[in-house]
């Protein structure tokens with residue numbers, strides 16, 4: 095199973111230089127398991143040929159309402175109706191300022207706009223990836239039209255910021271193909287945590303010995319980042335407090351980078367006041383050197399090794415779980431347990447020790463740095479195994495399990 099398997103996407107291209115990105119986006123959709131039917135305006139054909147899009151989508155491309163074929167090449171004069179009837183979504187990428195204006199007015203003078211107007215409103219969502227010069231984007235007419243198409247039910251993806259093909263710099267670039275894909279995949283996920291604010295910790299912490307050395311662990315942060323992404327996909331506002339890892343931030347997630355356990359605890363203080371769910375996935379170092387040296391510790395040639403002393407770090411999860419908001423039920427806390435053996439017994443004991451309703455056990459050495467994992471969900475009612483799967487798949491299941499338990503408590 096891939097993220098879009100079974101989904102049929104009608105990919106519409108309107109005229110703009112970002113058409114070159116649409117080729118890559120089409121490939122990304124197909125790699126993610128979707129079938130793709132491309133429809134292009136005449137203006138889009140000035141930037142990229144239908145032959146390119148046909149080769150990438152492996153289907154004939156439609157450009158005219160007077161084209162009398164259907165997708166199988168059979169005579170049919172109702173392309174504007176038939177092309178959308180099996181679609182799970184129409185995605186217009188790039189969506190030009192002119193095309194947004196047409197949508198806002200219900201204009202239907204070419205196949206693509208005709209198709210958008212004739213789509214079944216209740217079952218075929220319309221998603222737009224705007225692409226234009228920054229002045230066009232900022233123009234009140236464009237913003238008015240965007241507000242109108244959203245009021246009419248369309249979903250508008252954001253735009254990128256930066257250098258534009260026209261030589262200017264600002265808002266209005268089309269999102270990159272992988273960003274669009276992530277937003278589209280998120281669009282299809284059930285909104286189980288709409289209205290919630292999820293706070294997630296991820297990655298290792300780093301405890302300094304001196305300015306160039308420190309103690310850390312093998313946590314890659316992948317599980318925590320997958321949970322943050324899954325929570326965002328489920329409609330939540332998400333804050334991710336990340337130890338030192340070099341992973342990209344999931345789309346739509348607010349990220350706070352920290353180093354040490356003490357930094358992590360401090361960074362959580364404010365978001366924990368608004369969060370409704372806290373998921374402590376970070377592999378927090380249990381101890382830190384009591385005194386981090388100001389200067390690099392040098393060998394003095396005597397063969398003597400430095401004498402390090404350690405202080406126990408604050409238990410972040412237990413601290414948050416003891417806060418008044420958590421105790422009153424306003425903040426649902428989920429812990430992780432990285433074990434090397436006796437997963438069930440250790441996870442059950444840790445759940446009680448940390449004072450959390452749900453604890454997620456995993457075998458640390460079998461998962462640190464990997465793209466997949468296996469989880470054991472332990473709560474007051476017993477344990478549920480989530481079999482080995484990619485971390486994003488497990489993260490979505492975990493978010494569903496959290497949502498279900500929160501519903502049951504309400």
Ligand code: CTP
Pocket residue numbers: 295355374375376377378379380407408409410411412428429430431432433444448
């Ligand atoms: N945790 C935390 N602060 C710490 C240590 C752990 O918030 N100082 C959290 C982790 O994020 C995780 C849970 O507590 O959600 C369990 O972490 P784990 O490393 O498995 O257990 P420890 O509490 O460190 O206990 P032990 O080392 O004895 O297994």
